Amino acid sequence: MTAEPPELPLAAAFPDADREQWQHLVEGVLRKSGAAPATGAAAEDALATDLQDGIRIRPLYTAENGTAPLGHPGFPPFVRGGRAEGTTVGGWDVRQRQVQSDPRRANEAVLADLENGSTSVWLAVGDGGVPVSGLAEALRGVYLDLAPIALDAGADFTPAAEGLLRLYTESGVPLGEAVGALGADPLGLLARTGDDSKLRVQLEAAARLAGRCTAEAPGIRALAVDALPYHEAGGSPAEELGASLATGVAYLRQLTQAGLGVDDACRQLEFRYSATADQFLTIAKLRAARRLWARVAEVSGAAPEAAAQRQHAVTSSVMMARRDPWVNMLRTTVAALSAGVGGADAVTVLPFDAALGLSDAFARRIARNTQSVLLEESHLSKVIDPAGGSWYVERLTDELARAGWAFFQEIEGAGGQAAALRSGLIRERLAHTWERRSAELAHRREPITGVSEFPHLAEAPVVREPAPAPVGGGGGGLPRVRRDDAYERLRARSDAHLEAGGERPKVFLAALGPVAVHTARAAFAGNLYQAGGIETVQETVDAQSVAEAFARSGAGIACLCSSDAVYGEQAAAVAAALKAAGARQVHLAGKPGERREEFVTAGVGSFVHVGCDAVEVLSSALDVMEVA
Known part of the structure; x- marks a missing residue:
């Protein structure tokens, strides 16, 4: 009878890697990305993600992160499945x-x-x-x-x-x-x-x-x-x-x-x-x-x-x-x-x-x-x-x-499920959780594809017969929420404006400088405004041509789009020209940095950037344009 061959150590030709080596590589990545300098465990922590329930997702898990014995499928504590055969027989x-x-x-x-x-x-x-x-x-x-x-x-x-x-x-x-x-x-x-x-x-x-x-x-x-x-x-x-x-x-x-x-x-x-x-x-x-x-x-x-x-x-x-x-x-x-x-x-x-x-x-x-x-x-x-x-x-x-x-x-400490529902304990806890999550959605830290990211304003709505009203969802019961609620309210305002006047509210994207310079922020701004049902009209301009271009656009508000360097040269003059041309509000795509006061004095009323409260920006823009 042939003897069983020995195990083949696939990584035998390579030296063992340890966590410190990996952290050192992370430090290099953080330096190149422009993030705040960090070393060792702090560098690893910079890549961690916070979830609900106080859970923090680490970028790397190893045997050190192991848990208690899990048992076997079909046996307590049933972590691995309620049946020994799982769903292998007939599927779920x-x-x-x-x-x-x-x-x-x-x-x-x-x-x-x-x-x-x-x-x-x-x-x-x-x-x-x-x-x-x-x-x-x-x-x-x-x-x-x-x-x-x-x-x-x-x-x-x-x-x-x-x-x-x-x-x-x-x-x-x-x-x-x-x-x-x-x-x-x-x-x-x-x-x-x-x-x-x-x-x-x-x-x-x-x-x-x-x-x-x-x-x-x-x-x-x-x-x-x-x-x-x-x-x-x-x-x-x-x-x-x-x-x-x-x-x-x-x-x-x-x-x-x-x-x-x-x-x-x-x-x-x-x-x-x-x-x-x-x-x-x-x-x-x-x-x-x-x-x-x-x-x-x-x-x-x-x-x-x-x-x-x-x-x-x-x-x-x-x-x-x-x-x-x-x-x-x-x-x-x-x-x-x-x-x-x-x-x-x-x-x-x-x-x-x-x-x-x-x-x-x-x-x-x-x-x-x-x-x-x-x-x-x-x-x-x-x-x-x-x-x-x-x-x-x-x-x-x-x-x-x-x-x-x-x-x-x-x-259980509050008297059990019925008591916790009657007292409002569960309702208040869930409302607090949803409030925190709503902030993540509003700031687009939790993106919704097709809604808060990559919306498609020109797409015809999908219409269906009304369904029977579900049980509850209001009054004394728990509410029913959806991730798109805030953006749906914005889009509904835009739809009503379109139905009443034949066109959506518009924002003029004033692109400053060469295409390679303004494209990134113009694309960001366009994506942001369309999430609120605001149509975008983009044109490359300067302080001399912006007033005429804005008038052609039919927009109510405007947003400057370019690099920080170009902003330093042109933003104040263009913003002032836009205000003089009748723009109800002027935004600037990007963080203002040390030039905030200069930009505000010139007429910039809001700054839109990654991490901003998109719902607040969009709601304010619709208010300014008197979209009911």
Whole structure:
């Protein structure tokens, strides 16, 4: 028998590299970039990035950044997946969402989805979906023994659940073989609406459904632990985790008090999380969620095999843009990939036009095919925990888990999820988080492609039929936010101006000096103004020609674009000429430096540059041009 060959050390011919050598190379890069001088660990720290939840992303991760043992797929703490085989057998569940209020049209969409790649149905029932009385019509022709049905029925979860269970029986599907989810989520409904007048009754009804499912339909989960209300109100990943844990614990208490064993209670819960285009945060969040729930189940006395969290990931509605919605296809592709890599059991990809109303057949087909490509062509489901072992991913998972656990403890200390919602603790925390993130969006430190970056003013809007109003989203419940909210308000002002007067508000870009000198800042300024719906008219000018050029442009305001050196020679004279020619406001692209007073005296009223508050600049510009 041939002896096994020795391992081949691929780097044996090269000397070992250490962190100090790498830091020395970073120092050189920082010097060449013009950044503040730094050495050693300070140089490395200069490349770090701050995220929400107090998490700081380092530029380099090594074995020194390792975490506690992770276990194995299918075993506690389930960081590496809830099942030993992962999604290698059959892939994850491709779960398409249906929000049609017309049962007949909903049925057409359901059948089209199931015939073309979807493996289950997520059906909105009651407010925001088909009426409970139309449930049978919406599912007509669906093979209920093959396609799992997940309900989202809000306050109508009891009659909707009874209707679905009755459909199984009438279709000849034994309840013991049925697979699906009834979606009862009283605390999620409280978060959406702020109405707790029926909370106790709803919790008791949910517990009765869980008892019936345990006894008659063990393949159906009665309760949903939906973290989407907290994400959609502007919450961070850790806040989403903490709120979902607190909700899950509240449901465990309710179910066990109603007589279910803790193992059966755990099996009645399905957790729902958002998946965003930040792939590593999504991957880490899903892995951290399983770890945290495994800890809760362990402390509650659940057996290891009952502690695996069942996860449904939904591509984020917060990240979906209303302008240039085609880019949403790219966002949802990355989000779906992240959900699959993170180990989600079911994944829903929202169609690219979901923010505009009812999705058309093309949008729904692209949403389905996004998952089909990931599963069938990219073979993403064929590897168990593909991100496992990455020092970065493992560290990020650990940090998110700790931050999520801290928020969970805060909620529990306030009396639990219901009490924290009633008191406003959760609402205030999420509002504070969204306020900080809104500042990042306004300063374009978090760019939105097609909206705050590279907008396309001439593109015709995408129009869709209105969708049923979603449950909650205001009043006493948590709000619903979107990343593009501030820019959408600006663009709406521009649209109204266009409709009323036949043209958009305009800014004159006064390009000074040669093309090579002014191009960079003119491109920056053009991108900035168009994000607010302000059309740009650019011309190369000097102090003598600028007045005539400005008059030709039809613009209300102007912006100087050139290099610092040319500004020193021409900016003051050109700005003064623009003010004399009737420019309501003159901006300058770039930071003013030591010449601020000189430029301001000449008539420059604002400076636009990388990191400026774009929303404030644009809003002020529209005000100056009297755009209502």
